[in-house]
Amino acid sequence: MNLKAVRTLYLAELARTKRTMLQSIVSPVISTSLYFVVFGAAIGTRISEVAGVSYGAFIVPGLIMLMLLTQSVATASFGIFFPRFSGAIYELLSAPVSYAEIVIGYVGAAATKAVALGLIALATASLFVPLEIAHPLWMLFFLVLTAVTFSLLGFIIGIWADGFEQLQLVPLLIITPLTFLGGTFYALEMLPPFWQAVTLFNPVVYLVSGFRWSFYGIGDVSLAASLGMIGVFLVIGIGLVGWIFKSGYRLKP
Amino acid sequence: MTTAFAPSPIQAALGTPMIRIDGVSKTYRGGFQALKEVSLTINRGEIFALLGPNGAGKTTLISIICGLVNASGGTVTVDGHDNVGDYRAARELIGLVPQELTGEAFSTVWDTVRFSRGLFGKPRDDAYLERILRALTLWDKRNNRLMALSGGMKRRVLIAKALSHQPQVLFLDEPTAGVDVELRREMWQIVRDLRDEGVTIILTTHYIEEAEEMADRIGVIRRGELVLVKEKQALMRQLGRKELTLQLKAPLASVPEALAPYHLTLSEDGQALIYRYDSSAGNGEGSGIAELLGALREAGVRYSDLHTRQSSLEEIFVSLVKEP
């Protein structure tokens, strides 16, 4: 393992974030606050409680997941797309590094940033609603695992994308709808039975549910189902990345 | 300056094979065959110039050796390490300066050079990086972002990046494209210094002057085929045609019948006769000059001046890659 190289890649990717530090911090603070003003204060006052938790508190895990997914995908996809686009990727491909090392560097950095932003969003949320976290370690575990899984997805998108449009299209067309329909702002039991069944095909449901369980001990699906599904996504992601590098897809002519 | 780019210690003797390319072919997706069974051995410590017209396959060949392009067939070893099966060992030895000017526009010269060294797994050595940047006259620019550099400076940054991990083999894909004359001379000096320290150098170029100036051996590639590999000196001797030009006292309308055996050419204005001969025939008598001059006297053709000229590598090259 070329640890030196992994470290170099990881730190260089984080340094890119550092250049835009202010935006990186301000955006989760603002967007979380907005969601609270709209959903927590405006709408939440009309909804008494969901599953025994105040509505404001109920949406916190979903909001953080939203932040986590968008940031992971955006950071990781841009991180690898940019050198492809600029041509600087030649150096990566000609360096004595393995595919795994490249992925660990890029995905690790993107996940780190996403987790940091998720925690900032969490801190912001705590200004609006009193928070209690029933299982803090599980909470962190879900946070990290989700960030890693979706950074991997972002990495794949960044390799697949042929232009900036595609880079933005996937998050817009897939991630955002899946998150909004993934029980971020409601409990599944609030939906008609048919839609409840449909929703079970949405991977984000399992993430949000597991994450919410770590806060309040309640979830739409069982903890085991949540863990299992994240595991499945992770394996699919790793498999895809492995195939990409093996075949040289979009990387090596 | 001679010790500026100390490469990792070189164990084996100069002149032994460093890179072996064996039957390498490349067919790009879409079916275009860019390389056809290229085989070539590059020796330790030599400067090898790869010449060829646009699209001949020079960059493709370099990219295959460096791992940027998958070969469709054949094998490459670098210092005995297969470049696919044992890619780590092979790539550690290689520094690549690509043809295109690329780089992270927003990072600084210093950061990007340090990044390269780290990526190749080498421990941090700021003093060494400083020496490289100074040698490439980039030290004053170390805190500039790449996007704030001129094209020639960017080219030098790419060289600095390639040298940052002390490679034993350096690929320079058109290192002096778009570089002014002065800088080009500087780069040649840098390349020579590197060679003197034992670094093996493979460069591609369109400037024949460059190959003529620098290379120990020359390979000519045409439409994906290596059509010639030769020592530069031998190449110039063997293929170098000489030309004798006789400035006539009085213009001629045609070449006199008596001089037919010499295949002379008359210049358009009739003021000069041109005689082409093979310098490899050597030792004067094979050149036929003495006989020609005698024949001229007999035919009554008088000349006021004469000079000879050896064709340059450029002309050799043009005749080699000319479409049949």
Ligand SMILES: Nc1ncnc2c1ncn2[C@@H]1O[C@H](COP(=O)(O)OP(=O)(O)OP(=O)(O)O)[C@@H](O)[C@H]1O
């Ligand atoms: N990624 C690719 N996909 C398809 N064809 C390619 C690709 N890269 C190069 N080619 C083709 O392969 C041939 C050789 O290209 P290459 O870049 O190796 O030429 P070159 O000798 O370096 O030329 P130049 O002097 O212009 O740099 C060209 O016809 C080119 O169009």
Ligand SMILES: [Mg+2]
């Ligand atoms: Mg080229």
